[in-house]
Amino acid sequence: MLNKLSRYIIIGLIVIVAALYLPDFFSMLFDKKVNKPRLDYSAVIDEFVIARAAKMKKTEYRDINGNTYSEREFFKLLPFTYYASLEKWQELMPELKGFKLTPRNIRKNSQFFSIKTKYIDPPSVPLYMMFEAEPKYAQLSIPDDVFRLNTKIEFIDPVSNSVIDEKSTRFQKAMLDAGFIFPADVIASNPTNRKPFDEGFFISDAQGYVFQLKMIKDEAVCVKTDIDPNLNIRQIFVKENLRKEFYGWILTQNNEVYLITYDKYELVQLPSTCSEEQYNYNADEMSYRFFTYPINKHIQIHGDGFIKMMVLDNDFQPIAEHLETWIPYAERPASLVKQFIFPFELFTYMPSKYVKLQIEFFWWQGLIGIGVSLLALVLFSRKRPWFDYVIVLFTGVFGLIGVLLIKPED
Amino acid sequence: MLKALLYKEWIKLRWAVIAIAVLTVLSLAYSIGMINYYIEFQGALRNWMFVISKSLLLRNIIFVKVLPLITGLAFALLQFVPEMARNRMRLSYHLPISEKKLLLSSVGIGFMFLLAEIVFLFFGLWLVISLSYPVEIIQKILISTIPWFLGGSAIYFLTSFIILESSWFYRIVYGIIAYGLIELNFRASVYDQYQLLWILVLIVAVMPLTVLFSGHRFRRGTK
Numbered sequence: 363m364l365n366k367l368s369r370y371i372i373i374g375l376i377v378i379v380a381a382l383y384l385p386d387f388f389s390m391l392f393d394k395k396v397n398k399p400r401l402d403y404s405a406v407i408d409e410f411v412i413a414r415a416a417k418m419k420k421t422e423y424r425d426i427n428g429n430t431y432s433e434r435e436f437f438k439l440l441p442f443t444y445y446a447s448l449e450k451w452q453e454l455m456p457e458l459k460g461f462k463l464t465p466r467n468i469r470k471n472s473q474f475f476s477i478k479t480k481y482i483d484p485p486s487v488p489l490y491m492m493f494e495a496e497p498k499y500a501q502l503s504i505p506d507d508v509f510r511l512n513t514k515i516e517f518i519d520p521v522s523n524s525v526i527d528e529k530s531t532r533f534q535k536a537m538l539d540a541g542f543i544f545p546a547d548v549i550a551s552n553p554t555n556r557k558p559f560d561e562g563f564f565i566s567d568a569q570g571y572v573f574q575l576k577m578i579k580d581e582a583v584c585v586k587t588d589i590d591p592n593l594n595i596r597q598i599f600v601k602e603n604l605r606k607e608f609y610g611w612i613l614t615q616n617n618e619v620y621l622i623t624y625d626k627y628e629l630v631q632l633p634s635t636c637s638e639e640q641y642n643y644n645a646d647e648m649s650y651r652f653f654t655y656p657i658n659k660h661i662q663i664h665g666d667g668f669i670k671m672m673v674l675d676n677d678f679q680p681i682a683e684h685l686e687t688w689i690p691y692a693e694r695p696a697s698l699v700k701q702f703i704f705p706f707e708l709f710t711y712m713p714s715k716y717v718k719l720q721i722e723f724f725w726w727q728g729l730i731g732i733g734v735s736l737l738a739l740v741l742f743s744r745k746r747p748w749f750d751y752v753i754v755l756f757t758g759v760f761g762l763i764g765v766l767l768i769k770p771e772d
Numbered sequence: 773m774l775k776a777l778l779y780k781e782w783i784k785l786r787w788a789v790i791a792i793a794v795l796t797v798l799s800l801a802y803s804i805g806m807i808n809y810y811i812e813f814q815g816a817l818r819n820w821m822f823v824i825s826k827s828l829l830l831r832n833i834i835f836v837k838v839l840p841l842i843t844g845l846a847f848a849l850l851q852f853v854p855e856m857a858r859n860r861m862r863l864s865y866h867l868p869i870s871e872k873k874l875l876l877s878s879v880g881i882g883f884m885f886l887l888a889e890i891v892f893l894f895f896g897l898w899l900v901i902s903l904s905y906p907v908e909i910i911q912k913i914l915i916s917t918i919p920w921f922l923g924g925s926a927i928y929f930l931t932s933f934i935i936l937e938s939s940w941f942y943r944i945v946y947g948i949i950a951y952g953l954i955e956l957n958f959r960a961s962v963y964d965q966y967q968l969l970w971i972l973v974l975i976v977a978v979m980p981l982t983v984l985f986s987g988h989r990f991r992r993g994t995k
Contacts, residue, residue: 364872368984372946375982378975379952485964487824489908506817508824510908518906520816553825710959717959718967767945771988 365771366747373753373764378708380760385700385707392696399686403673404439405458405657410671410684411439426684442468442655461656471656473603477613478649479713482597488512491553493560495576502555509533511565513545536582537575543568550598550610557602561609564598564622572598574609574627587627593620596645607654617643619650632661633672633680641670641685647713666690701727705758728758735762746770773869774877781881784850792843792889799835800896806832807904823905827962829913836897836917837958840924843889848931851882856935865991875987879932879980886928890921912963919966922976923957929979930954936986938993
């Protein structure tokens with residue numbers, strides 16, 4: 363009995379390894395690169411424009427009405443993106459819709475951010491660095507300590523690896539005085555000194571209220587914002603920019619995106635849904651990009667098989683939207699054939715930064731592979747223990763490999 | 773009988789157990805030196821920043837990744853290669869103990885020594901990093917080492933299983949399977965990256981039973 367069990371464990375291990383590597387290997391061998399378009403919006407012609415790889419390693423440039431352009435003509439349609447090259451070619455137009463186009467002017471009035479799945483709650487060590495927001499020197503300097511923030515705030519001296527009581531007490535008091543209720547929930551900052559200034563931390567407390575915590579001249583400054591505590595915040599992102607339009611952005615559990623503006627922390631909701639539900643932003647699978655230019659704002663939602671682009675005016679009112687699609691991975695020939703051959707696949711990849719052993723079943727398509735595997739077992743290798751057939755019935759070609767390789771021993 | 777088996781396995785493994793323990797102590801001492809060197813030359817805060825944001829410690833303690841693998845491999849080779857040389861295992865099968873009990877006991881005893889080395893390494897590492905780093909970093913590092921220890925255990929069980937197999941064809945097949953299963957534990961590049969770690973624990977937990985099939989085939993003389 364134990365010998366039989368041992369055999370089936372070996373077959374089980376073969377199934378695991380086969381299901382981990384074979385479908386992956388199959389995709390690697392047969393999947394073809396997809397020609398994904400680059401979508402943008404031209405404020406010059408007020409139309410969406412597309413750059414796409416064409417034959418002979420060339421790129422095809424056109425707008426969505428079918429007009430085609432040369433590379434230079436295309437660049438001239440997008441002065442906010444290609445201003446450096448246009449300036450070099452001396453083809454940067456002097457003015458567009460009342461805005462004076464100079465590289466410096468464009469840079470000063472543009473900002474970009476993206477929310478990728480790997481940015482959301484990545485594996486990290488919960489220790490943080492508080493910069494001095496009004497430093498003595500021209501640049502922000504790296505502080506001498508780090509802090510932990512959970513049921514209380516504690517600054518730690520890395521040299522002695524011990525808590526700095528006095529500073530911890532001061533910050534704890536400032537937070538409590540501002541109405542902060544421990545433990546802290548979402549903690550966000552931009553942990554680099556390569557930024558023009560520091561806006562400190564945005565922290566949500568136990569009741570969902572959001573606070574801004576900064577250090578000015580070594581003193582804690584904690585401000586309770588009016589951000590709705592029922593927003594169901596998933597992650598806050600902070601990015602200091604000299605434009606000072608927004609401190610950062612918020613992603614909620616419902617996949618909504620909000621900017622935290624400098625106007626008393628007023629939130630501005632950015633569009634994340636559209637008329638076709640399958641293209642609504644889903645933070646676990648898609649990436650979200652926001653571009654703010656001097657005369658408008660662009661939003662792009664990138665998913666498997668599509669780019670959805672929305673254009674807003676400077677008051678965040680929608681101007682235009684466009685959807686470009688291509689064949690998603692699940693519908694490409696390599697993936698379809700894979701689903702017919704294998705009943706399921708195991709993988710550890712996640713769009714986030716974690717490693718997690720997961721299974722994906724191919725359901726009815728997989729039944730074909732299972733049927734063929736069972737037939738092969740019946741035709742080529744009869745007189746088998748009944749449980750071998752059960753294994754092949756549930757694991758298809760993976761189980762077939764296992765039971766054929768590991769023959770039963772009486 | 774178990775006591776006698778324990779003694780027999782100890783005779784085979786004792787020098788390796790001592791050598792690995794010494795290697796562990798030396799590696800831990802080296803890592804103390806290396807961490808101190810980094811802290812001295814980078815500065816404590818800058819070092820902490822590299823440790824926190826760039827997973828620097830995973831590189832400084834690379835021996836924790838490698839030692840369980842070496843230990844598992846060495847223990848399996850030392851325990852079972854002499855048994856399989858000139859089919860000496862057949863003699864063991866004449867002992868007044870069932871074949872299954874004999875195989876599982878041998879693997880169990882070997883794993884006990886491996887586990888002892890792993891526990892020694894784990895607590896040694898805990899001590900070393902707690903000298904310089906706060907509890908948040910210690911927690912993340914210790915959790916990050918669990919898949920490596922599972923990888924070490926997997927290499928022990930699967931190498932034993934491969935050595936006990938008498939057919940070279942099966943050994944090659946098992947070798948490929950073993951590579952796939954061991955590699956599964958070494959896919960992280962930053963701290964605490966694994967989710968659902970219990971599935972990997974479960975996979976390793978059933979591995980000791982694989983030796984029974986190899987042992988059974990050996991007894992029957994199947995090639």
